[in-house]
Amino acid sequence: MRVAIMGAAGRMGKVLIEAVDGTEGLELGAAIVEPGSSLVGADAGEMTGIGKTGVKMVDSLDQVRDDFEVLIDFTFPDLTLENAEFCGKHDKRMVIGTTGMSDAEKQQLAVVAESVPVMFAPNMSVGVNVVLNLLRTAAATLGDDYDVEIIEAHHRHKKDAPSGTALRMGEVVADALGRDLKECAVYGREGFTGERTRKEIGFETIRAGDVVGDHTVLFATEGERIEVTHKASSRMTFAKGAMRAALWLQDKPAGLYDMQDVLNLKA
Numbered sequence: 001m002r003v004a005i006m007g008a009a010g011r012m013g014k015v016l017i018e019a020v021d022g023t024e025g026l027e028l029g030a031a032i033v034e035p036g037s038s039l040v041g042a043d044a045g046e047m048t049g050i051g052k053t054g055v056k057m058v059d060s061l062d063q064v065r066d067d068f069e070v071l072i073d074f075t076f077p078d079l080t081l082e083n084a085e086f087c088g089k090h091d092k093r094m095v096i097g098t099t100g101m102s103d104a105e106k107q108q109l110a111v112v113a114e115s116v117p118v119m120f121a122p123n124m125s126v127g128v129n130v131v132l133n134l135l136r137t138a139a140a141t142l143g144d145d146y147d148v149e150i151i152e153a154h155h156r157h158k159k160d161a162p163s164g165t166a167l168r169m170g171e172v173v174a175d176a177l178g179r180d181l182k183e184c185a186v187y188g189r190e191g192f193t194g195e196r197t198r199k200e201i202g203f204e205t206i207r208a209g210d211v212v213g214d215h216t217v218l219f220a221t222e223g224e225r226i227e228v229t230h231k232a233s234s235r236m237t238f239a240k241g242a243m244r245a246a247l248w249l250q251d252k253p254a255g256l257y258d259m260q261d262v263l264n265l266k267a
Ligand SMILES: NC(=O)C1=CN([C@@H]2O[C@H](COP(=O)(O)OP(=O)(O)OC[C@H]3O[C@@H](n4cnc5c(N)ncnc54)[C@H](OP(=O)(O)O)[C@@H]3O)[C@@H](O)[C@H]2O)C=CC1
Pocket: 006, 007, 008, 009, 010, 011, 012, 013, 032, 033, 034, 035, 059, 074, 075, 076, 079, 096, 097, 098, 099, 100, 121, 122, 123, 124, 125, 164, 238
């Protein structure tokens, strides 16, 4: 199956090109960079250091319309939605890793997924997806006696906060506790905040240096605390998940899927 990589020169884009190269059953069909980029016309493989692939980078999806079956998009919300419209119209599958989407934007994606298969997940590592299941069990068992705080750290270039993964962790925990995250989330604290309310779920964000992605969910009560931590040390872990998702989507009907579907982790 031929893959197109959107945002090919980005942090994830480069690693995704490398991952396609090492995945049986997938081949690089196209690589798209920002309009006007000096990389247009250059070989995608040479840019990433894996050697010549014969795929020249372009700056518009329309130019490579016939060169791929699945688009992998790890960019930013506006662009991902624009690309999703394109994929819906031209019958292309999509693997989406972009985070920071609003509810309205996610709704737009769901509409596109009525006509083509779309896999959309804030974190494609196997580890994080296993952790989501551990969190569901932990929260359901510990119940309301334990305060929940979610702490995440990422590199200095990250634009959205809290991370998509932290928000998904919050949703899973809130759901297991019978709460609505929209009503109980508290984002950062400053000044005279008063005591913590029992049912709030707190989010703390760290942005520094080259941290690939750390997430900790803290469950604390009087007398003990539990910390569930995942640390990504290489972007290849996310890229490998994206490859798995692209292959998995191959024979799926139209619909909106997530990484838990791909990994068969849904209860
Ligand atoms: N789901 C998951 O497992 C993971 C998700 N992510 C998410 O992926 C997204 C991207 O992260 P990251 O790779 O670090 O970000 P980057 O900013 O490094 O990558 C985005 C790339 O898109 C390029 N770009 C901008 N406009 C266009 C355009 N019109 N057409 C094509 N390309 C364009 C940018 O170019 P320029 O820099 O020149 O503007 C940049 O190279 C984020 O939302 C992040 O949270 C990240 C890791 C894992």
